[in-house]
Amino acid sequence: MEIRRRDRNNEADLPTDVPYPKLAQTGPDGRIARLRQLPDILALRSNPTVGPKTAEAIMPLVYLRRYKMETSVIDNLDLYWELTNGMIENLNMGDINEMGRAADMIKPLVPEVTLSQDLLNRQILTRVQGGMNKHIVREYKKAITDEIQVLDGEKGLEEVMRFVLDDSLQEAKLAYEGLLVELMSNIGKIVDATDLDSSEVEALAKLEKVPSLDPAEQMLQIEEFDNAFRKLSYDEGMKIFTALRENREFENLSPTISAIDVMHDRKKIMEGDAMGLKITDKRTDEVRFNSVDQQKKQAEQESESDQTDN
Secondary structure, eight states: OOOOOOOTTOOTTSOTTSOOOOSOOBOTTSSBOOOSSOHHHHHHHHOTTOOHHHHHHHHHHHHHHHHHHHHHHHHTHHHHHHIIIIITTTOOTTOHHHHHHHHHHHGGGSOSSOHHHHHHHTTSSOHHHHHHHHHHHHHHHHHHHHHHHHHSGGGHHHHHHHHHHHHHTHHHHHHHHHHHHHHHTSHHHHHHTSOOOOHHHHHHHTTOOOOOSSHHHHHHHHHHHHHHHTTSOHHHHHHHHHHHHHTSSSTTSOTTOOOOOOOOTTOOEEEEOSSOEEEEOTTTOOEEEEHHHHHHHHHHHHHHHHHHHO
């Protein structure tokens, strides 16, 4: 008899037929809008198998990954500035040497695994929860790459590769921008804590302000502050970021990280645990997904397949 192992990448036993908000949404320009937040975090809200209790368990890892990424950005500030200063946008995708150099530069700024996979590996998310989260993120990115290939014609494949490179830096970008937002409101205090006194540092200190709560306005503030920050030397930038973290109440907890809200009006009631998850429509009491039933069905199918092989 042939021994079969469960395919952990098999989506047949995931509740993909349960309605959930898609991450891929059309923007004002008619193309799929790029998410400002990490897709893996936004997917938790869309994910019908993740509730508030799970979200609480996720937060420590979110803080840990942000702290590690902040460290990577600070230690590789020169690489980060070069990569995000038009290098990827202007990269010749047909030049193997350029591509290889970009790939090598990106490595220190990319986590070994995605947040969803990390949560799975650490058993913070169950196989069903983690698998569903990965499905939602893949669905979003596939929608973008499919759109690129259709709309960008002959350059579609090159633009897909450019998107993949840029997308791989998203956690680094979020960490960097988070540091800038945090720094913006107390740059004077942080500069005083260092021995820096260049004219560029003094000019940066004059931009101190309270970050706007309006996302669009805050992005403009970040852009202005970033332009001034990039006029510093690498050593000055690293010293200021390091001093910023040392002045936190808790050095490894970024104050720009918000609690994850996984609930929305359409999310169903979830019952059970890692071994038996049941999703019920709170309006009709209809059971939309039952992992125990799915596991039984999977076992029956595998048994029938084994009998056929024999």
